[in-house]
Amino acid sequence: MATALGRNKDKLQEAKATEFIWEAKSPDGKRVLKGEMSAASANVVRASLRRQGLVPTVVRKVPKPLFGEKGVKEAQIVVMVRQLSTMINAGVPLVQSFELLISATSQPGMKKLLKGILKHLNEGESLSQSLAHYPRYFDRLFVSLVQAGEQGGILDTILLRLADYREKSLALSKKVKSAMFYPAAIISVMIVVVVILMIFVIPVFANLFKSFGATLPLLTQIVINISNWMKGHWYIVVLLPIAAVWAFIYVYKRNYRFKTVVDRYSLKIPVLGDILLKGAVARFNRTLATMQAAGVPIMEALETLSRVSGNAIIEKSILDARDDVAKGGRITTKLKEDGIFPLMATQMLAIGEETGAIETMASKVADFYENEVNEAVNRLSTLMEPAIMVVLGIIVGTLVIAMYMPIFKMGAVVTHGG
Numbered sequence: 001m002a003t004a005l006g007r008n009k010d011k012l013q014e015a016k017a018t019e020f021i022w023e024a025k026s027p028d029g030k031r032v033l034k035g036e037m038s039a040a041s042a043n044v045v046r047a048s049l050r051r052q053g054l055v056p057t058v059v060r061k062v063p064k065p066l067f068g069e070k071g072v073k074e075a076q077i078v079v080m081v082r083q084l085s086t087m088i089n090a091g092v093p094l095v096q097s098f099e100l101l102i103s104a105t106s107q108p109g110m111k112k113l114l115k116g117i118l119k120h121l122n123e124g125e126s127l128s129q130s131l132a133h134y135p136r137y138f139d140r141l142f143v144s145l146v147q148a149g150e151q152g153g154i155l156d157t158i159l160l161r162l163a164d165y166r167e168k169s170l171a172l173s174k175k176v177k178s179a180m181f182y183p184a185a186i187i188s189v190m191i192v193v194v195v196i197l198m199i200f201v202i203p204v205f206a207n208l209f210k211s212f213g214a215t216l217p218l219l220t221q222i223v224i225n226i227s228n229w230m231k232g233h234w235y236i237v238v239l240l241p242i243a244a245v246w247a248f249i250y251v252y253k254r255n256y257r258f259k260t261v262v263d264r265y266s267l268k269i270p271v272l273g274d275i276l277l278k279g280a281v282a283r284f285n286r287t288l289a290t291m292q293a294a295g296v297p298i299m300e301a302l303e304t305l306s307r308v309s310g311n312a313i314i315e316k317s318i319l320d321a322r323d324d325v326a327k328g329g330r331i332t333t334k335l336k337e338d339g340i341f342p343l344m345a346t347q348m349l350a351i352g353e354e355t356g357a358i359e360t361m362a363s364k365v366a367d368f369y370e371n372e373v374n375e376a377v378n379r380l381s382t383l384m385e386p387a388i389m390v391v392l393g394i395i396v397g398t399l400v401i402a403m404y405m406p407i408f409k410m411g412a413v414v415t416h417g418g
Helices: 002-015 042-051 074-089 094-104 108-122 127-131 140-152 155-212 218-232 234-254 256-266 272-293 298-308 312-326 331-338 343-355 358-417
Strands: 018-025 032-039 055-061
Touching: 018 042, 032 042, 042 055, 074 094, 074 108, 074 155, 094 108, 108 127, 127 140, 140 155, 140 272, 140 298, 155 218, 155 234, 155 272, 155 358, 218 234, 218 358, 234 256, 256 272, 256 312, 272 298, 272 312, 272 343, 272 358, 298 312, 312 331, 331 343, 343 358
Parallel strands: none
Antiparallel strands: 018 032, 018 055
């Protein structure tokens, strides 16, 4: 029991550890040494320095960035993995490799991550075990493949493949996100423009028309009525869309049934649904090829593949395929029956299964659909621009006509009277 309490105390101290910057004089007092140390308090740092024969002069906490600590970007992880692969291939020991990586980086978030991994390595853990402590940056797939590389003695090769895989996945993810972000950004700007016109511009005309005391055309009166309502209920106009988006994201993440419905209909959206499906197919095949190259068993691979799809409907299809494989079937049999994956993708995978070249065929399918996503995103951008301009032109044009109709009417009366 005492041992268990001791372990809990150590864990508590580790959880409360803080990064400190220290300066100390050498035992002879001639040199000033500097460094960083993770400890529970400044006194612990001073005590540790004294045990090393140093005389601490300055010990202070590492200052936090003004806007919070920046995370580690995916591109930085890719570069780190490539560098690590090169050093391991050159025969540099793992601990020394991470020490070199730490000294070479200036990004605080990345430096902290590398120091954390190095700490676990120094405690006797393997690389895969050390990486598993940081699931935010190294998912189960990454850790499993690193473990396979350690066991097979091909860690440098596996790391290089992982770097290629994550680099291509990152490029694909950016394309899919841009396809979703572009129309959303354009529509948002359009809504903001219309709201500004209705709340700030239309009331100026309304006051002008009110001073005339004349009967306004129906269209003008409708626009002014809407403007008055929006001006009097601006908090609803501003807060309701924000609350709706927040509620949608909240329910989507926590309610599987709602997520399933949204994911099903998202695949049916013209153009955008096609991009989402092709992106998921490319991601599935790229991951499958990477796991097959590392020798990961197909059942474990399919379990992981269901989680990287990003769509509940596709995830269910892959899990059904896994159950079919467990009964002695093939991956593509269930995928064909569900009809979610494109026919070409399932046919090429089926050929790969028959010839024992799943890795090769999956890689070719991934390349094909990644190119398809690139072309689809370019087409979407080309189609969206004129469509949005037409819609914006109709809305703004209607507002302009509504505001100028009374002016034209008064002009006609003045001319007729003259």
